[in-house]
Amino acid sequence: MLIQMRNLAFVRQGRTILENIDLTIKRGEIVTLIGPNGAGKSTLLKIALGLLAPSSGSRQAIANIRIGYMPQKLSLPETLPLTVKDFLKLAKSYEKSQLQHVVHRLKIDHLLKTPMQRLSGGELQRTLLARALLCKPELLVLDEPVQGLDVSGQSELYHLIHNLREELDCGVLMVSHDLHLVMANTDKVICLNGHVCCEGHPQTIQQDPSYLELFGRAMPAHLAPYTHHHDHTHDAHCSHGLNGNTEEKH
Numbered sequence: 579m580l581i582q583m584r585n586l587a588f589v590r591q592g593r594t595i596l597e598n599i600d601l602t603i604k605r606g607e608i609v610t611l612i613g614p615n616g617a618g619k620s621t622l623l624k625i626a627l628g629l630l631a632p633s634s635g636s637r638q639a640i641a642n643i644r645i646g647y648m649p650q651k652l653s654l655p656e657t658l659p660l661t662v663k664d665f666l667k668l669a670k671s672y673e674k675s676q677l678q679h680v681v682h683r684l685k686i687d688h689l690l691k692t693p694m695q696r697l698s699g700g701e702l703q704r705t706l707l708a709r710a711l712l713c714k715p716e717l718l719v720l721d722e723p724v725q726g727l728d729v730s731g732q733s734e735l736y737h738l739i740h741n742l743r744e745e746l747d748c749g750v751l752m753v754s755h756d757l758h759l760v761m762a763n764t765d766k767v768i769c770l771n772g773h774v775c776c777e778g779h780p781q782t783i784q785q786d787p788s789y790l791e792l793f794g795r796a797m798p799a800h801l802a803p804y805t806h807h808h809d810h811t812h813d814a815h816c817s818h819g820l821n822g823n824t825e826e827k828h
């Protein structure tokens with residue numbers, strides 16, 4: 579076990595954002611959080627990172643756990659002179675040999691002198707991932723790592739994450755909206771909507787009634803859209819009540 583949350587809740591300004599969360603991540607395991615906007619996915623990642631404290635329940639991690647974090651986005655002033663190399667060197671602590679290894683592994687050697695603002699979407703995601711790897715993480719936390727990439731770029735990055743997990747023998751906790759790609763690239767999926775609606779292996783979870791209510795009927799993996807059905811309401815125990823027949827696509 580790398581990290582474990584038990585009966586965790588997070589409340590802000592009188593509003594319950596997360597409740598009844600039980601989550602364990604082991605070494606070598608990829609766990610993916612899916613859920614509609616505002617479901618609490620980023621909040622849960624911040625609790626995993628230790629940036630936010632739970633309001634109740636517990637979050638335990640192994641002693642001195644090394645966590646590499648890839649944020650959802652990076653906002654840099656257009657005129658800030660910052661090359662990829664400078665950016666990587668801002669990481670808290672790393673060895674020079676590790677920087678060289680990571681840069682080579684993620685195939686960004688040729689970008690080291692490029693200003694951060696000039697990177698393409700795919701190059702930026704690889705650079706952010708490289709920075710997350712500098713601490714030789716035992717746990718990688720990735721907030722929508724493939725956003726902004728085209729389908730082949732998404733597939734390539736998931737494949738890379740898949741391989742890195744084996745090479746580093748680390749755990750991976752990530753958020754994704756790309757349901758069809760998640761299914762092929764994860765060990766465990768957790769459907770979150772303030773609480774855990776359902777969880778399990780990607781193949782089995784597609785049969786779960788809670789999953790089907792949230793994301794619609796199972797389809798061939800390459801055709802599955804990310805569809806969130808809002809024709810029901812949730813309570814803390816994941817029972818559903820019908821309230822109309824509207825549907826949202828995210």
Ligand SMILES: Nc1ncnc2c1ncn2[C@@H]1O[C@H](COP(=O)(O)OP(=O)(O)OP(=O)(O)O)[C@@H](O)[C@H]1O
Nearest residue numbers: 590591593595613614615616617618619620621622
């Ligand atoms: N510190 C805070 N204080 C008050 N409300 C907050 C705080 N942090 C998050 N929230 C609220 O909690 C809810 C969950 O936010 P969160 O960003 O975790 O959702 P998400 O699932 O990551 O959404 P998205 O898919 O849109 O990124 C949102 O309604 C947000 O406004």
